[in-house]
Amino acid sequence: MKYEGLDLLNNHFLNKGTAFTKEERKENHIEGLLPPFVQTLDQQVEQAYENYSNKDTFLAKRMYLMDLFNENVTLFYKLFSQHVNEFMPVVYDPTIADTIENYSHLFLDPQNAAFLSIDDQDDIEASLKNASAGRDIKLIVVTDGEGILGIGDWGVQGVDISVGKLMVYTAAAGVDPKSVLPVVLDVGTNRKELLADDLYMGNHHERVTGDKYYNFVDKFVETAENLFPDMYLHFEDFGRSNAANILNKYKDNILTFNDDIQGTGIITLAGILGALNISKEKLTDQVYLSFGAGTAGAGITKRIFDAMVEEGLSEDEARKHFYLVDKQGLLFDDTEDLTPEQKPFTRKRSEFANADELTNLEAVVKAVHPTILVGTSTQPGTFTEAVIKEMAAHTERPIIFPLSNPTKLAEAKAEDLLKWTDGKALIATGIPVEPVEYNGVTYHIGQANNALVYPGLGLGSMAVNAKILSDGMINKAAHSLGGIVDPTQPGAAVLPPVSQLDKFSMTVANGVAQQAIDEKLTTATDAKKAVADLKWEPKY
Ligand SMILES: NC(=O)c1ccc[n+]([C@@H]2O[C@H](COP(=O)([O-])OP(=O)(O)OC[C@H]3O[C@@H](n4cnc5c(N)ncnc54)[C@H](O)[C@@H]3O)[C@@H](O)[C@H]2O)c1
Ligand SMILES: O=C(O)C[C@H](O)C(=O)O
Ligand SMILES: [Mn+2]
Structure with a gap:
């Protein structure tokens, strides 16, 4: 036409x-x-x-x-x-949190998204066709809006996270914007203020759950797969009780990815490897404490655990290095309401003289002396001076990653962490942070945000049209970010700077594509050529 x-x-x-x-x-x-x-x-x-x-x-x-x-x-x-550096926090997190919270009131344009309603399931195919308008869709980011960043359930307004994540795919890795489609699954919302708001643009009923919900997700996946057989399907910000179930259901059969579980796992492992490169310590000597063991917390834990096993520990040995703290405190094997992802990393009460007192972060830090503390709790300010000083008293270079987004939910500020540890902390944050001056040293703060890896991972996987996203490809992505930062510089960051996002996205893409070839998950033979061929550039 x-x-x-x-x-x-x-x-x-x-x-x-x-x-x-x-x-x-x-x-x-x-x-x-x-x-x-x-x-x-x-x-x-x-x-x-x-x-x-x-x-x-x-x-x-x-x-x-x-x-x-x-x-x-x-x-x-x-x-x-x-x-890129200046626009990332505007196009993406943290500003995107404001537009999601106010979406119905700010609304001007649907931005090519497909809005799929659980109440109109017969329209799924037509809606996807209408939104794609004849374009060859290779990448979908889909959300159901239940677990947006750390701000929770925003119903249909969560569509902006699909839109924003896709913009980063293009800016970072050159994914052709004509080949992408943002999707929101509107299954209702449990946020009362939205249900009571006449201007709320989504379905005005509570979230549908159980079989009806999973059948709807199934129907969407099946229809999208039929319409766009080469598609890479990226799931974003689903709720804690669904995210892992959905990933486990599809990951061995189609090319799919959960950003909060897998993307966050990759970037956090990369950040930890970067930190260890600075401290010259070994991964297998670390004691890992996850504060907040939901979708991201458990996803990261599994990734670091797998990395320890790859470095030679047996699964039983590796498991001893991990502690999970959630709302209930330290998670024990007899704690109520454990998720399936938490269970493998619980501890026995008999390991501690004071097990019943381990109900808050400070008590757990005192008891287990972590060397790595990762926050995915959505609880701001919880990495207190007391917690951090206690941690720093037992390890030379504490690795501390307050990852909860957006800014208002971060467990700590980088400048405080440096102050409380006398400049020793090796830090990465979820949101971008300006360099911090402390005692005459300029500390660069790495951003452990999945946005640093998912674009390259996606481009590499799409370029060779891999059958699935394998653990090997994920692992390759995590190891691709090393060697960019000079770890000998005082105040060096644990991750490469966002200003080089486009460059290292290519490194990730090439590595991932090559890994898919090595694992025979594709018929492609030349990774670099496939990636270069798919890459789009903004020009007339
Ligand atoms: N930096 C990144 O790339 C990145 C990626 C994914 C998620 N995140 C952030 O991580 C946070 C969690 O996201 P999620 O998807 O895992 O959400 P989630 O709801 O699945 O998990 C949050 C967990 O924190 C727990 N929690 C709540 N209150 C707590 C408390 N007082 N003490 C300890 N634990 C508590 C919850 O029970 C839950 O298990 C969000 O703020 C999100 O923005 C960051
Ligand atoms: O969106 C982000 O900034 C990262 C992550 O996916 C999150 O949910 O917080
Ligand atoms: Mn997310």
């Missing part, structure tokens, strides 16, 4: 705006619809950046960028690619 006239200007994939040449304007019947001067893409970028810079708040900046995306995808990504 040929687009011309206003249809062309209104198609954000094809629109070049003021960059349409005189000839193109004539040929496509848009002469007179634009100011006469023909601009270059660079001039458009300059003008857009000026406008962006004049907005006062992150929210206003984000709204401006979303408008730009809706007008001209090429311009949006060219601009994004030139300001």
Whole structure:
């Protein structure tokens, strides 16, 4: 189908705006619809950046960028690619949390998303076809909005996380924006203020659960697979009771990925390897404490556990290095309401003289002397001075990762962690943090956010159209981020900087594609060529 006239200007994939040449304007019947001067893409970028810079708040900046995306995808990504560091917190976390909480009130445009309602299941196929509009979809990010970041259940408003994650795929790894589709599964919401809000745009009923819920997810997966057989299916921010079930159901049969479980596991392992590269310690000597053992906490624990086993420990030996703390305190084998993912990492009460007192983080830190403390609890400020000083009293370079997002939920601030440990802590945070000056040293703080790996992992997997996403491919991604940061520099970060996101996404993509080839999960033979062939660039 040929687009011309206003249809062309209104198609954000094809629109070049003021960059349409005189000839193109004539040929496509848009002469007179634009100011006469023909601009270059660079001039458009300059003008857009000026406008962006004049907005006062992150929210206003984000709204401006979303408008730009809706007008001209090429311009949006060219601009994004030139300001990755500056735009990430605006296009993505933490600002995206504000737009999700206020989605129904801020709403202007559905941004190509497919809205699938559990109440209209016969429409699934038509909805996916309508939203894809004939495009060859290779990547879907789907959410059901139940476990958005750490802010919980936001129903259909969670669609913005699918939109935002996809924008990062393109900015970081050059995934073709024409090949992606954001999807939200609207199964209701349990957030009372949304149900009571007349302007709430989702289904006004509580979440549907059980068989009806899982059948709906099944129907979506099956329909999407039929329509888009080469698709990479990325699950995001599902609730704690469903995320792992869904991953386990599909991971051995289709090319699928759970970002909160697997993506977070990869980036945290990469961060820990980076920290150990600085401290020159061994992974198998570490004592690991997970504070918050939900989707992310348990997913990370499993990844670090697997890494210890790969480094030579038996499963039983490796398990002894792990402690999980959740709402109930330290998790024991007799703790009530354990999730299946928590069970393998519980402890026996008989291991402790004071087991019944281990109901809070400080008591557990005192009892087990962790060398690594990872926070995925959604509980702000819980890495207190007392907790951190106790930890630092028993290990030379404590590895401390407060990963809860968005900013308001982080377990601690990097500057406090450095102060409380006299600059010894090896830190990574979930959200971006400016470098911290302490005692004359500039400490760079790594961002352990899955956004540093999922784009490359996805591009590599899609490039070779791997049958599934294997543990080997995941492992490869985790080991691909080493060697970029110089660990001998004082204040070195444990992870490479977001400003190099595009570069190391390619390293991850190439490594993952090669691993898929080595494991015979693809018919492709040349990883680098496959990745380069799939990579999209913003240009006219
Ligand atoms: N940095 C990253 O890349 C990344 C990735 C995924 C998740 N996260 C963050 O991790 C957090 C958790 O996400 P999730 O998907 O695992 O959510 P989740 O709901 O599955 O898990 C949260 C866990 O914290 C526990 N918890 C609640 N209160 C607690 C308390 N007082 N003490 C100890 N534990 C407590 C809950 O019981 C639950 O098990 C969120 O803030 C999210 O933004 C960060
Ligand atoms: O979205 C993020 O910033 C990371 C992660 O997927 C989360 O749920 O917090
Ligand atoms: Mn997430």
